[in-house]
Structures are given as C-alpha cells and as structure tokens.
Amino acid sequence: MKNIIILALVTSMLIGLALYATVFRHAGDDLLKNKALVTEFFEQFSAGDVDNAFAMVSDDVRWWVPEHLPFSGTKNKAEYLQIAGSIKQGFPDGLQLTVMSMIGEGDKIAAEVQSYGQHLNGKTYTNKYHFLITIEAGKMVEIKEYMNTLHLYQLIQP
Numbered sequence: 001m002k003n004i005i006i007l008a009l010v011t012s013m014l015i016g017l018a019l020y021a022t023v024f025r026h027a028g029d030d031l032l033k034n035k036a037l038v039t040e041f042f043e044q045f046s047a048g049d050v051d052n053a054f055a056m057v058s059d060d061v062r063w064w065v066p067e068h069l070p071f072s073g074t075k076n077k078a079e080y081l082q083i084a085g086s087i088k089q090g091f092p093d094g095l096q097l098t099v100m101s102m103i104g105e106g107d108k109i110a111a112e113v114q115s116y117g118q119h120l121n122g123k124t125y126t127n128k129y130h131f132l133i134t135i136e137a138g139k140m141v142e143i144k145e146y147m148n149t150l151h152l153y154q155l156i157q158p
Helices: 002-046 050-054 079-089 148-156
Strands: 058-063 073-075 095-107 107-118 127-137 139-147
Touching: 002 050, 002 095, 002 107, 002 127, 002 139, 050 079, 058 079, 073 079, 139 148
Parallel strands: 058 139
Antiparallel strands: 058 073, 095 107, 107 127, 127 139
C-alpha cells in the first residue's frame, strides 16, 4: 500500500512537471514572437515603411508620449500615424530607430532604442528611448514611449 501511495505521488508530480514545462515553453514561444514583432516594427519604421510597421499596431492602440511636446498625451493609431507622417517629413533621409536591448515578461516587452537622423533643419538627432509595449494577439495594443523630451523639443523649435 505504501508503494502505491509513493507511486501515485511521484506520478502526480511528474504530470504536474510536464504540464508546467508545456506552459513555460508556450510562454517562452510567445515571448520570442513578441520580441520579434517589436524588432520588426522598428526595422520597418527605420526603412521608411510606415504602413508595414503600423500593420503590427492595433487600431485602438493607446500610444502615450510624455511631457509638453506638440504630440504628447495618449493617441490611437490614426492619431499617431499623423505624427509618424510628420517624422517622415522632418527626416527626408529617414530616422533610424535601433533596438539596443529588450526584455520581456508576460505580454509586455521593454525595448531600449536609439535614434539617429539628420533633421530637415540641419540638426543631427540622436536620442535614447525606452518603449514599454503590450502585445495581444500579435498586435501592439499599448505603447509607452519615454525619451529625452528636452532634446526633441530643442530639435523641433524654430
């Protein structure tokens, strides 16, 4: 009887471990897909392909930018696409957004990003960003975009 109880306990533990490993592996797969999505977004944007980049963004995204910039606050996709259009016009040779590092947990990806571009006004723009991105069903649904807002403000002032 004692051996049967031990066998039942060991079997139960092994089944639990197998289920945990399956869930953990699936979560790891999702995390890798989410990181790939974020990387692809910045690569497409940097290549000037705003349409393909924003195909990865939900229509009702909540995209937040801090401080007192002309485009600060929370925007949806249509509103942020207008900002992206202004960015494209301000950087005729393109604005490079390079992912320097990423970390993720659950449905969130934190990305450290560096920008580089020559602005229309002749100034070189390099800024460091932190994006906290929430992804659901393969789309970005919330983005918090942190940066040196003073540097950007000084760039866009006449």
